[in-house]
Amino acid sequence: MIEDARRLPEDTLIETDLAIIGAGAAGITIARELAGTNISICLLESGGFEFEQDTQNLYTGENSGRWYFPLDKCRLRYFGGSTNHWGGWCRPLTPIDFEERDWVPYSGWPITRADLDPYYERAQTVTETGPFHYDATAFWEKQTGAKMLPLSLGLITTTFFQYSPPTRFGTRYRKDIEQAANVRALLHATVTEIETSETGAEVTGLRVATLEGPSFRVRARRYILATGAIENPRLLLLSNRAQPAGVGNTHDLVGRFFMEHPHVPGVAGMVTSRPEAFNTAYTQHLSLADSIVHAALVPTDALLRRERLQQAVFTIGVIGVYTAENLASAAPADQQRARDIFNLQRDLDPPRATDHPPAGYNDWPPAGALGANCAFGCACEQAPNPDSRVSLSDERDALGLPRARLDWRLSEADKLSLNRIVHAVAEEFGAQGLGRVRPALSDDGNWPEETIGGYHHMGTTRMADSPELGVVDANCKVHGVANLYIAGSSVFTTGGASNPTLTIVALALRLADHVRTQSS
Amino acid sequence: MSLRVSRRTVLAGLAAGIVAAAIGLRLYWPGGDVTREARRLADMLRHPDSAARLGRFYLEVNPREADAALLVTLISPALPPASPSADEALRADLEERIRNDFIYGNTVAVDGWLLSLTEARLCALVSLLRDATPGKDA
Numbered sequence: 068m069i070e071d072a073r074r075l076p077e078d079t080l081i082e083t084d085l086a087i088i089g090a091g092a093a094g095i096t097i098a099r100e101l102a103g104t105n106i107s108i109c110l111l112e113s114g115g116f117e118f119e120q121d122t123q124n125l126y127t128g129e130n131s132g133r134w135y136f137p138l139d140k141c142r143l144r145y146f147g148g149s150t151n152h153w154g155g156w157c158r159p160l161t162p163i164d165f166e167e168r169d170w171v172p173y174s175g176w177p178i179t180r181a182d183l184d185p186y187y188e189r190a191q192t193v194t195e196t197g198p199f200h201y202d203a204t205a206f207w208e209k210q211t212g213a214k215m216l217p218l219s220l221g222l223i224t225t226t227f228f229q230y231s232p233p234t235r236f237g238t239r240y241r242k243d244i245e246q247a248a249n250v251r252a253l254l255h256a257t258v259t260e261i262e263t264s265e266t267g268a269e270v271t272g273l274r275v276a277t278l279e280g281p282s283f284r285v286r287a288r289r290y291i292l293a294t295g296a297i298e299n300p301r302l303l304l305l306s307n308r309a310q311p312a313g314v315g316n317t318h319d320l321v322g323r324f325f326m327e328h329p330h331v332p333g334v335a336g337m338v339t340s341r342p343e344a345f346n347t348a349y350t351q352h353l354s355l356a357d358s359i360v361h362a363a364l365v366p367t368d369a370l371l372r373r374e375r376l377q378q379a380v381f382t383i384g385v386i387g388v389y390t391a392e393n394l395a396s397a398a399p400a401d402q403q404r405a406r407d408i409f410n411l412q413r414d415l416d417p418p419r420a421t422d423h424p425p426a427g428y429n430d431w432p433p434a435g436a437l438g439a440n441c442a443f444g445c446a447c448e449q450a451p452n453p454d455s456r457v458s459l460s461d462e463r464d465a466l467g468l469p470r471a472r473l474d475w476r477l478s479e480a481d482k483l484s485l486n487r488i489v490h491a492v493a494e495e496f497g498a499q500g501l502g503r504v505r506p507a508l509s510d511d512g513n514w515p516e517e518t519i520g521g522y523h524h525m526g527t528t529r530m531a532d533s534p535e536l537g538v539v540d541a542n543c544k545v546h547g548v549a550n551l552y553i554a555g556s557s558v559f560t561t562g563g564a565s566n567p568t569l570t571i572v573a574l575a576l577r578l579a580d581h582v583r584t585q586s587s
Numbered sequence: 588m589s590l591r592v593s594r595r596t597v598l599a600g601l602a603a604g605i606v607a608a609a610i611g612l613r614l615y616w617p618g619g620d621v622t623r624e625a626r627r628l629a630d631m632l633r634h635p636d637s638a639a640r641l642g643r644f645y646l647e648v649n650p651r652e653a654d655a656a657l658l659v660t661l662i663s664p665a666l667p668p669a670s671p672s673a674d675e676a677l678r679a680d681l682e683e684r685i686r687n688d689f690i691y692g693n694t695v696a697v698d699g700w701l702l703s704l705t706e707a708r709l710c711a712l713v714s715l716l717r718d719a720t721p722g723k724d725a
Contacts, residue, residue: 220690407641408700410634415685415706493701498689500682505700 069245071115072256073280083109083251085582086273086287088258088302089294091148092568093554093575095236095244096193097291100579102247106586109285110244110252111275113294114145116237121278121465125257128297129460132474134516135327141522142295146254147237149295149522155233155359156566157196158226159187159573161378163368164448164563170375173324173451176560177532177541186573193572194231195239197358201227207362210355213346215362220498222370222491226380230352230359231568255280259466261290261306261314261551269549270314276466289550289582293575296325296524296557300457301471303528303538315528315545320538322457324529326562327520328446329477331508334381335443335489338405339502340413342388342432342439349383350431365564366488377484378448378564381492389438405440408503413438416500441502443492446521447485448564449477457527475520479512486510523567528557543578554578621656624666628659629713631678642714644698645707658712662705681705 085101087094090112098110114122122145128138135141143151160180167175191199200206204215204225215225244252253275259282260274273285292299300322304313313321339345347353348362364381371378387393387402389409398406432439449455455476459469486508493504508515531537534546539558545551554575556567632638646653652661659666663680667673688694688703695707702710 403640404698404700407634407637408702410637411632411641411702411706411710414632414634414638415681415709490701494689494692494694497694497701497703498686500686503700503702506696507699 068247068250069241069252069254072253072275072283073277075253075281075283077281077283079281079283081109081251081283081285083107083285083287084586085109085289085291086111086285087291087293088273089113089148089292089298089555090146090237090252091293091295091555092150092236092571094291094293095147095240096572096575097293097554097579097582098247098250098252099240099243100576101583102243102250104249104583104586106249106583108247108250109287110250111256111258111273111285112146112252112254113257115254116146116241118143118145118151122255125464125466126298127464128471128473129462130473130475132455132476133514133518135473135475135520136522138297138471138473141520142297142524145237146241147235150234150236150568153231153233153235153568155231157194157229157231157569158201158380158565159183160563160565160570161368163371164378164561164565168371168375171377171450171561173453173529173536174561176530177537178530183570183573183577186576187569189576190569190572191229193234193576194569195234196229196231196569198356200356200358200360201229203227207348207355207360208346211346211348211353215346216344216349216501217499218495220495221367223364223495224367226363226365227348228361228363228566230361257466258302259468260308261292261302263306263309263314263548265309267310267314267317268547270551278465287550289552289585291552291554291578291582293554295555296527297457297471297473299553299555299557300527301459301469304459305469315538315548315551317547318535320529320536322527323453323455324451324526325455325457325473325475325524326449326451326526326559327475328523328562328564328566329449329481329485329514330444330446330519330521331485331515332444332517332519333442333507334445334485335492335507336405336505337383337441337443337496337502338409338412338438339441340409340416340438341501342436344501345383345431345439347431350385364492366491370488370491374487376487377450377481379485379488380446380564382444384442384444386440386442388433388436389440390435391437392435394437402440408505409438409440412500412503443489445485445489446564446566447481447488448562449481451526451529451561452476452478477514477518482508482512482514521566523556523562525556525559525562525567528553530558530560542581543574552578552582621659623669625655625659625712625716627666627669627674627677628662628709629716631681632709632713635713635717638710638713639717640714641697641702641707642710642712645695645711646714649711652708652711653715655712655715658708658715662708662712681709
């Protein structure tokens with residue numbers, strides 16, 4: 068059942084077993100999982116079914132750190148949440164991402180990849196991403212009829228993204244929520260305060276408001292906060308009536324450790340005289356085996372451990388193809404050096420017998436291609452940093468609530484790690500005769516100004532066994548608060564270099580299982 | 588009194604030693620016809636204009652290697668006598684050297700591009716031997 072909260076009588080009290088704040092990927096997933104059970108659920112969504120500027124304005128915030136997107140542009144506040152502008156990129160975190168790595172400060176989840184594996188499998192269905200084949204090189208070689216790159220130095224390896232259509236959770240699963248007898252979803256319902264007992268040890272209710280409409284309260288046995296890694300800490304921090312530091316913030320951790328996946332446009336260029344060596348999956352999305360797949364490059368675990376590096380992932384974009392015709396013409400000055408490198412490579416790495424026959428169904432490499440000029444796209448891991456944080460601004464929104472202030476910080480170590488991995492790609496490609504790479508990053512610890520994020524907000528209510536190191540425990544329950552859970556990427560302890568939505572959904576499925584067990 | 592030598596100083600000394608050793612090798616080269624050997628190596632590259640442009644970048648940063656005989660020695664100190672089969676072997680040897688350069692980190696940035704030292708020196712050799720005509724290569 069879905070209702071518009073603006074039609075509720077003023078001061079209504081809604082009593083339920085479970086209150087879920089936020090109807091994005093996490094909130095909708097949990098509600099769907101628990102649909103049909105005997106757990107009564109109230110799902111609270113600040114927006115409506117469509118984008119509304121007044122509601123979206125509640126997301127306006129302040130950036131005080133390095134440049135970041137305006138906070139009302141990098142997320143969406145209506146039914147379905149930010150899946151409404153999701154690109155659909157899926158890839159699980161890898162086992163090493165969950166480990167405590169002594170070279171990555173504050174690393175180490177209290178759960179392992181194996182703990183999440185069954186939920187990742189289920190998340191594939193929720194995100195409509197097809198079978199789980201992220202690191203299945205042999206599988207995709209068979210599907211494409213061509214080999215992946217022969218990377219044998221142990222520095223770099225191939226991984227695969229799989230794509231969601233993308234699933235717009237609000238549209239795709241609206242009917243499920245409407246038809247669930249035990250789910251009452253309220254639109255235009257903005258939670259303005261999490262009320263707790265005097266000690267802060269228990270949530271006692273939610274104050275909820277509508278823009279230009281009634282206010283009401285929700286009282287539940289359990290609460291799940293699922294509003295994203297900027298809004299989750301904002302709501303915890305501003306709910307400071309009983310505890311001045313906010314809910315679950317005994318150790319001043321709420322809002323800290325904000326992480327993104329730094330993206331550096333043009334992190335490296337590459338020319339190759341062996342275009343046939345690049346399976347089409349590296350250059351295009353392929354629809355195969357009930358999935359959409361794209362091959363990418365990542366550092367091996369051995370390299371990460373040996374050189375104490377952080378994660379990164381690279382995709383290959385083709386800028387242009389060298390043919391006999393265009394090589395006969397004068398190259399623009401800015402392409403001359405790439406052409407020189409191409410000529411050098413084909414002189415010194417003469418074309419070999421094609422060891423990877425083109426798959427036939429694709430158009431790569433194009434007929435007559437002697438080589439290609441490419442660019443790498445990248446996203447990488449930033450180490451958890453307590454000074455990279457979300458806090459409360461002095462400005463207030465239309466409901467009188469303090470806005471979010473984001474202070475995004477990257478470290479020199481983050482940058483040096485990425486630069487080393489770019490060079491590892493160059494070494495691997497050079498050694499295999501696959502191409503020559505032009506790393507574009509400076510050798511120091513300074514990030515290029517053009518570094519951006521990917522709308523991947525993580526870490527601000529991080530997961531740890533110890534309340535001194537994290538806001539939630541391994542079950543996503545807030546330390547020291549008996550009946551409050553958090554869903555979404557704010558619980559990520561570290562962020563790896565995988566797009567977060569698949570892990571958000573996997574963790575939501577796991578939390579739903581936990582709540583189901585607890586409720587029974 | 589303590590003697591403090593930085594890692595950078597040690598590496599620089601090592602590099603100087605290698606260059607000096609190479610020069611010594613050159614002085615005692617059995618065949619002695621350095622120009623012919625240099626030409627033989629340079630002819631491995633079929634796009635001399637491109638190579639020469641890259642070589643100039645390399646030599647700007649490494650002016651001490653602006654010596655064809657030195658470069659020949661640094662690229663391949665044991666050049667086999669010329670013959671068609673030997674040239675094939677030489678090409679294979681260069682490919683192996685280039686591969687090993689990338690494996691062992693013997694790389695150099697040439698106008699930003701990460702090249703193996705061997706291929707960068709080949710380019711430098713071409714630039715020394717040839718009065719490059721920009722834009723001639725296809």
